[in-house]
Amino acid sequence: MKTKKHWYDYLWILSLTYLILGFFNILFAWLGLLCFFIPLIISLVNGSKAYCNKYCGRGQLFSIIGGNLGLSRKKSVPKWMKSKYFRYGFLIFFFAMFFVMLWNTYLVFAQAKDLSTAVTLLWTFKLPWQWAYHGTLFSPWVAQFAFGFYSVMLTSTVLGLVTMILFKPRSWCVYCPMGTMTQLICKAKNVTKSQK
Amino acid sequence: MIRKKAKVGTDECVACGCCVKVCPRNAISIFKGIYAEVDKNLCVGCGKCAKECPASVIILEEAV
Ligand code: SF4
């Protein structure tokens, strides 16, 4: 039996397009902020994980590549990976790295540093990416943020693909910082509600 | 006849909703964005959710 398809079951196309656009013009990376703010707003306002449960295109992409196309061993993730220590630890690490990225953007804004036209993969490897930079209509920090943000998105995609192949298709969802954070927000909202 | 039903390990559930998407009976919902909940009256014990769950926290249990 096949469950009915909804319009939002096709949002993976947007996620894929986003990743591809980053190879052509890095400034498109700014659009990725939507994947940050939409889940946060839904969880804060609605107290639900509707973003994960319905709309997240990245999760859909992993279930298509890993599930439908079969590029996954379909094994359970190791126990430590779903432990709260790892999930919360990864969330903290991810945000620490995010702030480093914002700081670098600030340095370029303050003209203390020159724009670096590289994408940093896995917070370590600097990939030259100047082909996707055609100058910026705005100031250089706008481009620096785009490179930084795209690095975050590409890194999480690579990690997600690796765990997709090793474990179940959507293993990334076990330790995805957005997923962990929205679940925490929902938990917190619920505690405050039940105390009233 | 022994009938099995899905049971969620709510403590380790990440509330991703993968199970909801595959359940042919619409027996699962995500309780307030915190964990998945199975409606035992609807569940037919097919095990699709358990297979899909990325955190592998669903088990099939004999319903009493
Ligand atoms: S856990 Fe992350 S990747 Fe998975 S559905 Fe939620 S936001 Fe998307």
Ligand code: SF4
């Ligand atoms: S698939 Fe697993 S982890 Fe995700 S909501 Fe269902 S029971 Fe929870």
Ligand code: SF4
């Ligand atoms: S065992 Fe089958 S019917 Fe029961 S909740 Fe899981 S997917 Fe739905």
